[in-house]
Amino acid sequence: MSHALPEFRGFRFPHIKRLWTALCQEPELPQLDRWLSKTLRDEKAFGRRDRLYYADVLFAAMRYLQPIVLLEAGFKAGDVKQFPALYQAEDAAMTSVTLWQSVQALPVEVVLFWLAKLTDTGGDWPREITDLAERHQFWTNVKQVLNKANMNDVLQGWRPRWQPLLAARGLRSGWSQELLHPFVQGQNTRPPLWLRVQRPEDVAPVAAQIIGQGYDLEQDGDALKVIGERGIYQLPAWQEGKLEIQDWASQQISRAVDAQPGEQVWDACAGGGGKTLAMASAMNNKGAVTATDIREYKLEEIKKRAKRAGWFNVRRFPWDAEAPLRLPKEVARQGGFDRVLVDAPCTSSGTWRRNPDARWRLDETQLTELLALQDKILHNAAPAVKVGGRLVYATCSWLEAENEQRVEAFLANNAGFTLEQQQVVGFPHQNADTMFYAVLTRVA
Numbered sequence: 458m459s460h461a462l463p464e465f466r467g468f469r470f471p472h473i474k475r476l477w478t479a480l481c482q483e484p485e486l487p488q489l490d491r492w493l494s495k496t497l498r499d500e501k502a503f504g505r506r507d508r509l510y511y512a513d514v515l516f517a518a519m520r521y522l523q524p525i526v527l528l529e530a531g532f533k534a535g536d537v538k539q540f541p542a543l544y545q546a547e548d549a550a551m552t553s554v555t556l557w558q559s560v561q562a563l564p565v566e567v568v569l570f571w572l573a574k575l576t577d578t579g580g581d582w583p584r585e586i587t588d589l590a591e592r593h594q595f596w597t598n599v600k601q602v603l604n605k606a607n608m609n610d611v612l613q614g615w616r617p618r619w620q621p622l623l624a625a626r627g628l629r630s631g632w633s634q635e636l637l638h639p640f641v642q643g644q645n646t647r648p649p650l651w652l653r654v655q656r657p658e659d660v661a662p663v664a665a666q667i668i669g670q671g672y673d674l675e676q677d678g679d680a681l682k683v684i685g686e687r688g689i690y691q692l693p694a695w696q697e698g699k700l701e702i703q704d705w706a707s708q709q710i711s712r713a714v715d716a717q718p719g720e721q722v723w724d725a726c727a728g729g730g731g732k733t734l735a736m737a738s739a740m741n742n743k744g745a746v747t748a749t750d751i752r753e754y755k756l757e758e759i760k761k762r763a764k765r766a767g768w769f770n771v772r773r774f775p776w777d778a779e780a781p782l783r784l785p786k787e788v789a790r791q792g793g794f795d796r797v798l799v800d801a802p803c804t805s806s807g808t809w810r811r812n813p814d815a816r817w818r819l820d821e822t823q824l825t826e827l828l829a830l831q832d833k834i835l836h837n838a839a840p841a842v843k844v845g846g847r848l849v850y851a852t853c854s855w856l857e858a859e860n861e862q863r864v865e866a867f868l869a870n871n872a873g874f875t876l877e878q879q880q881v882v883g884f885p886h887q888n889a890d891t892m893f894y895a896v897l898t899r900v901a
């Protein structure tokens with residue numbers, strides 16, 4: 458299930474090389490989707506299909522960064538038997554910084570060669586590659602030795618050091634052995650586009666409109682899954698504000714909050730407001746949603762989106778989780794919020810399918826900092842929940858350390874809360890991102 462690329466055609470190489478070389482000028486591992494939207498906007502000579510093609514190639518290369526670097530190192534070392542040991546050792550020492558430095562040092566044609574092998578893409582070979590026969594032979598041999606060493610997954614861009622983390626997730630969530638391998642492979646495929654319709658009465662007419670425009674559509678309850686997403690912004694339903702793009706796993710988190718009309722709800726880490734809007738939808742302009750975030754500019758996005766959707770009960774202000782929130786008067790009067798969502802900053806490991814560069818950023822330092830931040834946010838958000846109210850802790854990560862272990866740490870210090878349920882939702886059970894939520898009740 459590798460990410461299928463159209464066959465390489467030599468006339469496209471100069472453009473791929475130019476784009477890849479420009480990408481490698483970035484001093485740090487770049488966030489590819491942002492980089493692409495900025496860069497491709499300036500490529501006036503490209504048509505729509507060109508843009509999609511070049512974006513696909515760069516996305517694929519980003520997914521396979523580590524195997525590309527290490528295959529070249531192994532080829533240069535020339536001892537195929539030692540390749541699994543070399544891979545293990547390099548993986549143990551590699552950080553996002555050293556990986557990116559190694560990528561920057563590789564000739565672009567070498568990147569394309571290994572990318573073609575890893576993704577099973579046929580077509581032309583860059584003419585700069587003069588040792589093709591030896592490279593083909595090395596590839597055939599490498600696959601055999603990795604297979605023998607039970608290390609096939611490294612050719613999916615899966616780091617050996619993630620193996621125990623995935624095993625722990627499998628154990629905790631009861632994923633069968635048969636699910637673990639597709640989970641790894643699935644990291645190299647993009648999930649489809651999921652849409653949320655603002656108002657329940659619009660679901661059927663909007664679905665009919667999307668199908669009428671020639672899209673393939675599947676429904677999971679009220680969530681709509683669109684295949685062949687490109688051009689969705691032209692739909693009248695989109696322009697009329699009836700639709701939001703929101704991953705299916707993310708929709709399940711807002712549903713777990715179960716906001717009711719007339720309640721006081723706080724979205725503590727609201728970001729651009731994906732979940733704020735979903736909760737406002739459920740409340741239908743009755744009661745209020747308070748959206749906060751440390752980054753004030755993100756809250757501006759919520760203002761626009763709420764207006765577009767016709768929700769007038771969303772208020773916004775910055776909050777940086779250094780201390781508990783000063784409750785708005787009417788919330789204080791009722792003893793706190795009815796529901797609080799803490800959608801915490803995390804490694805985003807559950808979004809690797811969409812943002813392939815995020816996987817290479819996951820390292821010990823990043824994780825340690827995030828765990829402390831998650832504890833702090835949860836600890837300082839909790840006092841705002843009224844007795845009898847609900848606290849939902851969520852991440853877009855599948856790592857136990859960011860999820861169940863944070864909930865355990867919280868419960869150990871907050872005896873007034875009980876855990877109702879916790880689970881990972883989305884991929885591999887659904888074709889979506891992978892996310893986690895825990896539902897807690899304040900009992901005292």
Ligand SMILES: C[S@@+](CC[C@H](N)C(=O)[O-])C[C@H]1O[C@@H](n2cnc3c(N)ncnc32)[C@H](O)[C@@H]1O
Binds near residue numbers: 707728776778779802
């Ligand atoms: C996972 S994102 C939120 C995504 C958002 N809920 C959505 O559905 O679109 C986490 C958010 O936490 C915010 N954040 C990071 N550190 C914070 C802090 N110390 N206090 C409050 N928010 C923080 C980030 O700015 C980011 O927007």
